[in-house]
Amino acid sequence: MNNLFNYIDKESPVHRLTGATKFVCLLLWNFAAMYTYDTRYLCVMAVLSFVLFAVSKIKLKEVSFMLGFTAVFVLINNVLVYVFSPQHGTEIYGTCTYLFGLSGKYAPTAEQLFYHLNYFLKYLASIPSVILFVSTTNPSEFAASLNKLGVKYTVAYSVALALRYIPDVQKEYDEISKAQQARGIEMSKKAPLMKRIKSAASILIPLILSSMDRVEIVSNAMELRSFGKNKKRTWYMGRPFKWTDIAAMIFCAFLVIVAVFLNFKNNGRFFNPFI
Amino acid sequence: MDTILKFENFGFKYDAQTSPTLYDINFSVKKGEKVLIAGPSGCGKSTLVHCINGLVPFSYKGKITGSLSLFGRETRDMSLFEISKHVGTVLQDSDAQFVGLTVAEDIAFALENDCVGEPELHDRVMDVAKLVNIDEFMGHAPTELSGGQKQRVSLGGVLVDDVELLIFDEPLANLDPATGKQAIELIDELQKKTGVAVIIVEHRVEDVLHRSVDRMILMDKGRIVADATPDELLSTNALIEKGVREPLYLSAMKYAGIEVTPSLRPGSIDTVVIGEAEAGKLRDWYEHAPADRKPAEAEDILDVRHLSFSYDGTRKALNDISIKIKSGEMLAIVGTNGAGKSTFSKVLCGFEHEDDGEIFFEGGDFKGFSIKERADRIGYVMQNPNQMISKIMIFDEVALGLRSRGVSEEDIKTRVEDTLKICGLWPFRNWPVSALSYGQKKRVTIAAIMVLEPKVIILDEPTAGQDYRHYTEIMEFLTELNKRGITVIMITHDMHLMLEYADRAVAFSEGRIIKDADSAAILTDSGIIERASLKETSLYELCKKAGIPDGTDFVRRFIAYEREVVRQ
Incomplete structure (x- = not known):
């Protein structure tokens, strides 16, 4: 199945964490990576991301589509930043070091390039964690653990249900599209x-209409099998929290603390090597 | 407590409708009983199912009169969830009712909602999976399963609740004949194992009666018109009168002038008694029935040579397909899901591109023709009309293909109006599509294709889910088009359609054509029947009972007789 949301079933320490743990870690990790521009810190995070990939046994080839997609996105983003504010680096770091003997608005400065390096590192520190989350989290188990964290089960279940219907809708879209092209x-x-x-x-329009029919059938099927009867429910795919879950969350919380600490030490979000 | 379910003077009217859908319903179901409810579309059988499982009145609001009790308690005083502890429902569309991401989760669904904890949860799911024989597929997603496996999973999902009554709402609708037969056997087997009562709602009576039922209830226009044993009911003409197809062997017996009485045990082909007198009449009829007419000689319109195609580059969905189709033919393509029937039509229409082989249309090479160019020659009608209709008004829907081809509004008007006349939609030309019935919508989609004046039209399951009346209506319409010179190719699971309307049938299996012959020859060839997931026609068994040696010829004459004598 070639979905964007693509769970890859493997046996690894990352897979064994509960979905909720991974979700909390993902939030903390990305908060930390977004919060600071400290180059040294981002480098460590980026390296850690790839270490995690190795631990999870997910091969880069298996997520190549998502990686390629984000790589293009990062590239365009960087180009646009340069086009719209070529002096951004200078404003941040307070110095202006022209390179290659050029000068002018669009001339490259060391500050601007350094800023771009940091920008790129930020993506490098955060995107792999998102991909890792998506590919190591079983959606049903994720729904189960969200529910454990206090999210209402009707809401949590809708996540799993949406994923259940993606392949059906994809197939239907393809068929309708071909038949309409024939006309x-x-x-x-x-x-x-x-x-x-x-x-x-x-x-x-036909896709929406036939999906509406489906919604009615599904909601009947669910009600007839007691969905919504109790305030709680159990989960077939649910897993108990283990010490590793706690440890993972503590570690990610620690990452956030370090990021905040660096903020004070650097007197701001940026690490400035130019002064 | 022997009676599980009891209707007394029960009636129901939906809030959104002016007149009731059900009137004067009186019947009961006892413990361990097996009941078949039949009737044409719109007779109220789906509403009746909803009343039993509690969707009426809890999800669909309306006014109830009379009484409906479950174990002596009025169901309207219970809750939907209470009812579902006793009554399990397997819905018609097993694709859409699958809620779990995997087989195991789907079976576990009801238990999860009842807060069953570990390890009981996993144990009970495993027990049920073994019961319905799906335990090897626990981690599979619904899209990876065959139609029969899906049916097993939906059954598992309701059996996990230890219900006392199981309702099947048109269980055969989406299954090929062989899988349908297995489904009926599975239901029978489970009923014997667990002792639950079973209600099967289905208009394919002959297929359900493959395994015996205790009673048959016939409905029409919201009322029960008959409630008897199959032997009694099938001795009358009630089925035909109410627009439900009667078993083929019965039709043959009646044509032969046999007076069908309950003592002949006509409830099933396995029980029906063909004594000396009956056999004599059948042989006599067979000898005097008109012989099959020879198909007229015609030019090949489509010539497919050594066609191969693969979706993934490894498994061949089509493997060296060669076939010639004559202009003006009415052809059925049959075979199990995944045999390559749909893929074949997709390649013809240019939705997919062949890896190997050639397609010639009227002698010219089809290669290089775009989807749109092919569509001017070969029209494709999808199974579900809702998947094609995108305009509000019927006229606009039919005009869509012409407008996108840049035809002038003036020409569009005449061509659309002509097509609407041919398709019997002229009276509705200014109506919105939404006001039409399912069968009429199907006509609109066919009209939308016909307006492009293709010489060949391919229909994917043209009659799926239709009752006998609508089936006949659609098929007579296609025959009418065929008489106008259109070549009709039908992809189907329906053996009746094959027998009654196709001049020729092509059986696919695992990407290959395994037989290309007339329908009678295919439906009496046991090897092909098995490989193409078909079912032997009961006419063949009847021949054996009557001592007629050439069953295939008997079937041919039966078809010819129906075409020439009965339908005129």
């Missing part, structure tokens, strides 16, 4: 944009 709806890049938007409607 002459142009979906290829040859058609002008407005026409393509209109064409999309002629696929989406």
Whole structure:
């Protein structure tokens, strides 16, 4: 199954953590990575991310689609930052060191390049953790552990349910799209944009209508099997919290504390090597 | 307490409707009983199911009159959840009712909601999975299962609750004939093992009666019109009169002039008694029945040579397919899910591209033709009309293909109006699509394809889920188009459709064509039947009982007789 949300079943210490633990760790980890621009810290985080990948036994090849997608995104993002504020680095670090003997608004400065390095490192520290979360967390088990953390089970279950129906909807979209193309709806890049938007409607309307039918059937099927009867429910895929879960969360909390500490030490979010 | 369920002068009216859907319902179901409820679409059988499992009145609001009790308690005083402890429902569409990400979770669903803890939860799920024989697939996702396996999972999901009554709402609707037969056997076997009472709601009477039932209830227009044993009910003409198809062997017996009485045990082909007198009549009819007409010679419109295709590059979905289709033919493509029937039509329409082989249309190479260009020659109609309809008004829906081809509004008007006339939709030309019935919507989608004037039209399961009346309506319409010279290709699981309407049938199995012959020859060939997941027609068994040696020829004559004598 080629979904964006792609759980890869393996046996590893990362897989063994509960979904909720991984979710909390993900939030803490990313808060830390977003909070600081300290280059040394980000480097450590980036390295740690890849160590975690190795521990989880997820191969880079298996998540290549997501990696490629984010790589393109990061690249565009960096280019745009440079185009719109080429002097951002100078403003932050307070010095202006032109490189290669050039000068002017768009001339590269050491500060700007350093800023871009940090920016890039931030992604390097955070994106792998997101991908890792997605590929090592069984959605059902995630729903179960969210519920344990106090999220209402009806809400938690809807996560798992949505994932259950993604392949069905994908398949249906494909079929409808082909049949509509046969009737002459142009979906290829040859058609002008407005026409393509209109064409999309002629696929989406049948898709939405047939999904609505499905919603009614599912909600009946669920009610007939006691969904919503009690305030609580148990989970087939649920797992008890273990000491490793606690340890993982403590470690991530520690990362946040370090990030906050660095903030005071650096007198701000940036580590400045130029002064 | 022997009676599980009891209806007394029961009636029901939905809040959104002006007249009641059910009137004067009186019947009861005892412990361990097996009841078949049949009736045409719109007779109220689905509403009746909802009344029993509690969706009426708890999810669908309305006004109840009379009494419906479960173990002596009025169900309207219970809750939906209380009812579901006693009554398990297997819904019609096993694809959509699957709620878990895996088989195990789906079976566990009801237990989870009842807060059953470990280790009991895992143990009970395993026990039930073994009971329905799906325990080897616990970690599989629904999309990875076959139709029969899905049915087993949905059964497991309700059996896990130790219910006393199981309701099956059209269990055969999405299954191929062989899987349907297994499903009926599975239901029978489970009932014997667990002693639950079973209600099967289905209009495919002959298929359900493959295993005996205690009683048959026939419904029409919201009322029960008959409640008797199958032997009694099938001795009358009630089924035909109410628009439900009667078993084929019975039709044959009636054509032969045999007076069907309960003493002949007509409830099933296995029990029906063909004595000397009956056998004599059947042989006599067979000898005098018109012989099958020879198909007229015609040019090949489609010539497919050595076609191969694979979705993933390893498993061949189509493997060296060669077939010639004549202009003006009515052809059925049959075979189990995944045999390659749909893939074959997708490759023809250009939705997928062949890896190998050639397709010739009227002698010209099809390669290089886009989806749109092929669509001008081969029209494709999807199974579910809701998957095709994207306009509000019928006229616009039919005009869609022409508009996107840049035809002038003037021409569009005449062509759409002509097509609507041919398709019997002229009276509705200014109606919104939503006001039409399912069968009429199907017509709209066919009209939307016909307006492009293709020479060939491919229909995916044209009659799936339709009762006998709608089935006949759709098929007669297609026959009408066929007479106008359109070549009709039907992908189907329906053996009746094959027998009654297809000149020729092509059986697919594992990406190959395993037989290309007339339907009678295919449905009497046991090797092909097994490989293509079909079921032997009961006519063949009838021949054996009557001592007619050439069963295939008997089936051919039966079809010819129906076409030429009965349907005129």
